[in-house]
Amino acid sequence: MIDSTGRIGLAFFGALSASISHEIKNRMAIIHEQASLLEDYIHMAAKGSETDPERMLKIAGSIKKQVGNADVIIKNMNRLAHSTDDLKRTASVEEIIDLIAALSKRMADLHEVKIAAPQAKEPCSAHTSPFLLMNLIWWCIKTIMPFVQKNDTIRLSHEKSGDGVLIRMTVEGKPISEEEIEFPEETSILAGLLNGEVGYSREKQQCVISIPAALP
Amino acid sequence: MKILLVDDEAEFVSALAERLSFRNIDADWVTRPEDAVPKVEETCYDVAVLDIKMPRVDGIELKKRLQAKCPDLKFIFFTGHGSEEVFKKGASEIGEDYYLLKPIKIDHLIAKLVEIEKQKGGVFDD
Numbered sequence: 001m002i003d004s005t006g007r008i009g010l011a012f013f014g015a016l017s018a019s020i021s022h023e024i025k026n027r028m029a030i031i032h033e034q035a036s037l038l039e040d041y042i043h044m045a046a047k048g049s050e051t052d053p054e055r056m057l058k059i060a061g062s063i064k065k066q067v068g069n070a071d072v073i074i075k076n077m078n079r080l081a082h083s084t085d086d087l088k089r090t091a092s093v094e095e096i097i098d099l100i101a102a103l104s105k106r107m108a109d110l111h112e113v114k115i116a117a118p119q120a121k122e123p124c125s126a127h128t129s130p131f132l133l134m135n136l137i138w139w140c141i142k143t144i145m146p147f148v149q150k151n152d153t154i155r156l157s158h159e160k161s162g163d164g165v166l167i168r169m170t171v172e173g174k175p176i177s178e179e180e181i182e183f184p185e186e187t188s189i190l191a192g193l194l195n196g197e198v199g200y201s202r203e204k205q206q207c208v209i210s211i212p213a214a215l216p
Numbered sequence: 217m218k219i220l221l222v223d224d225e226a227e228f229v230s231a232l233a234e235r236l237s238f239r240n241i242d243a244d245w246v247t248r249p250e251d252a253v254p255k256v257e258e259t260c261y262d263v264a265v266l267d268i269k270m271p272r273v274d275g276i277e278l279k280k281r282l283q284a285k286c287p288d289l290k291f292i293f294f295t296g297h298g299s300e301e302v303f304k305k306g307a308s309e310i311g312e313d314y315y316l317l318k319p320i321k322i323d324h325l326i327a328k329l330v331e332i333e334k335q336k337g338g339v340f341d342d
Contacts, residue, residue: 022269025296025318026225032319033231040238062227112271150272 005193008186012135013080019106020077027070034062076102083131088215091130093158093165094123100134101156104141111145114153124160127214128194136190140169140198140207143183149174161210164196169207176205217333218259221245222252222278223267223294228318235322241329249273256285263332265325268295290332292325294318 038059045051079099101117108115126133141154148154152173159166181200191198196211219241223229226247233243244259246252249270256264264282266275273281275293282289294316307315314328 022296026228029296029318029320030225030228030231033228033235036322037231037235040235044238059231062231066227110269110271 004189008189009131009135011186012138016080016103016138017077019103020073020080023073023106024070027066027073030066031063031070034059034066038063072102080134083134086130088127088129090125090127092123092125093133093167094120096130096133097137097156097158097167100137100141103134104138107142107145108154111148112150113145113148114151115141115156116153117156120158122160124158124165124213126165126211128211129215132190132193133209133211136187136194136196136198136209137167137169139184139187139190140209143187144169144171144176144181144200144207147171147176147180160213164210164212167209167211169209171205175202177202217262217329218242219244219263219265219329220252220255220259220261221265222249222270222275223247224249224270225267232320232322236326239322239326241326249275249278252278253281253285256282256289260286261289262336263290263292263329265292265294268293269297290336292316292328292332294320 038056041051041056041059076099080103083099097117101115104115137156144154148171152171155168155170155172157168157170159168183198183200187198191209194211195215196209198207198209200207219236221229221233221243222245223232224247229245229247233245236243244255244261246255249266250273252264252266255261264279266278268275270278275295279291279293282291292314296318316325316328
C-alpha cells in the first residue's frame with residue numbers, strides 16, 4: 001500500500017512525465033512536418049521545379065531549432081529524474097526554482113499565463129529534499145494558476161530569511177482574492193515533510209513557502 | 217476544397233498548410249482558437265482541422281463555436297497525445313475515423329478529406 005507521501009510524489013512525477021512526453025511529441029510533430037516539407041521541395045526539384053536555397057535553409061533551421069527545444073526538455077526531464085537520487089542534499093534553491101518553472105511552462109501555456117524566475121540578487125542553497133521542494137512549488141503554482149488572468153505573470157523568487165529560505169510566488173496582474181484560493185492537503189503534507197510552511201498573502205498577492213536552511 | 221487548420225504550433229501548422237497546397241488543397245491556418253471564429257465568418261470552409269489541446273479553448277469547444285457559425289462545416293481533429301486512454305476518450309466523443317494522432321501522415325489526412333467530400337456529394341480534384 002502506498003502512503004500519502006508516496007501517492008503525492010507519484011502523482012507529481014506522473015503529471016510532469018505526461019506533460020514532458022506531450023511536449024516532446026509536439027516537437028517531434030513539428031520536426032516531422034518540416035522534414036516532410038523539405039522532402040516535398042526535393043521531390044519537386046527532382047521534377048524540374050526551381051529551388052530556393054534560402055527557403056531550404058529556413059526549413060533546416062526550423063528543424064535544428066526544434067531539436068534544440070527537445071534537447072532542453074529532455075535535459076530537464078533528466079534533472080527531474082535525478083532529483084530523487086538523494087532523500088536530502090545541499091542544493092541551489094535557484095536551480096530548483098528554475099527547473100520547476102521550466103517544467104511548469106506547459107501548464108502555464110495552457111492557461112496563457114507566464115512564469116518568470118529571474119536571477120536572484122543573492123542566490124542561496126538549502127540542505128533539503130529537492131524533489132519534495134519542487135513538488136511543493138508545483139502544487140502552489142497549480143493551485144493559484146486557475147485564478148491568474150490571461151497574460152499575467154507568476155514570478156518566482158527566493159531569499160534568505162533568518163535560518164531559512166523564503167520562496168515567493170508573486171502574481172503580477174489582476175489581484176486574486178484570498179478567499180478564492182484553497183490550498184489542497186498535498187501542500188500542507190509536503191510543507192510538513194520539509195519542516196516548512198506555506199501560505200498566501202492577499203495583500204502582497206504572494207504565495208510564500210518557508211523552509212529551514214537545513215533539514216535535520 | 218477549402219480547409220481551415222487550427223493549431224497553436226505555428227511551425228507545424230504552416231508547414232502542413234504548405235504541403236497541402238502542393239497537393240491542390242487550399243488551406244488557411246491560425247494558431248489561436250479565438251481567431252478561427254472570424255475566419256469561418258468571412259470564408260466558407262468545407263472542413264476545419266483542429267488540434268484537441270490548445271490554450272483556453274480546446275478543440276471540442278471550438279468545434280461547437282464554429283458549428284454555431286457554420287452548421288455545414290465538417291471536422292477532423294488531431295492531437296499530440298500518445299496515450300491510448302486519451303485517444304479512446306477523444307475518439308468516443310468525436311468518432312475514431314476523424315481523430316488523427318501527430319505526427320500526421322498527410323496521405324491519411326487527405327484520405328479523410330476525400331471521404332468527407334464524397335459524403336457531401338462533392339468531387340475532390342486532387
